[in-house]
Amino acid sequence: MAGCDRNELNYGDTEYVSATDAVVKLNYASLYLDNRYVFVKFNGKRVTPLIRGRQPFPGGGYNTLGDVRADFLSINPGDVKVEVVLPHKVDNGLDSAILYNTTVKLDQGKRYTIHITDTGSLTKSMLTEENFAKPDSGYAVYRFVNLMPNVPEIDLYYGQSATVTIADKKIASNIKYMEVSDYITLNRAAARTWKIRPAGAAITNATVIASYTSASTLLNQRSYTIYALGYNGVKVAPTMPYLSFFHIR
16 A cells, blocks of 8 residues: 655744744835835844835735734844835845834833834834733724824714714824824724814814725724824825724734
């Protein structure tokens, strides 16, 4: 009798995240008029493929240019130099120009998102620590980040539809530019529309800066970051206002 070897799928060497590692996601929200590709380096080492504004990495999200996974990068804790790099016209892995750089401090065993927004000399970043705990069944949990440079404070609403305002409920108030809301836990509804308005604006369709509707933003026991990006008043992509989402868990 002849036998066959057992099929095995080999995905290469695996490194497991240890309790001494930090994990981090990049929320790249710098919207340039030319919709340029960039890559990001940590401590001089490239950690992303070519990405564009409105493209979290790894994992992407909803109303973004990425895919949808609740993934993070693992990294040794400590001071991490972050560089946003413009590649050569033909990407050969080398830097053409450094568009932005900063240093963040990551503690072991903690989870973070690095948010990067605006362009040129006005580029800014902020670091948020993330909670991987899941909400109870029947609920989803959110935090909202204002990454919109020309809107000093934003109110976040959760409404019935994009055109009906009577059911719009304010769930985050006066979130300043480069600030994050407290955690928001919601009982999931089948179909709702998310909207942002300037802080204190009347609840009318005319005051809506951006909106987004997707049942995927209401999945059971999921944790999301909601973020506003782009420039209020701009009417065309890629620099128009967006309301986007990505998974934390």
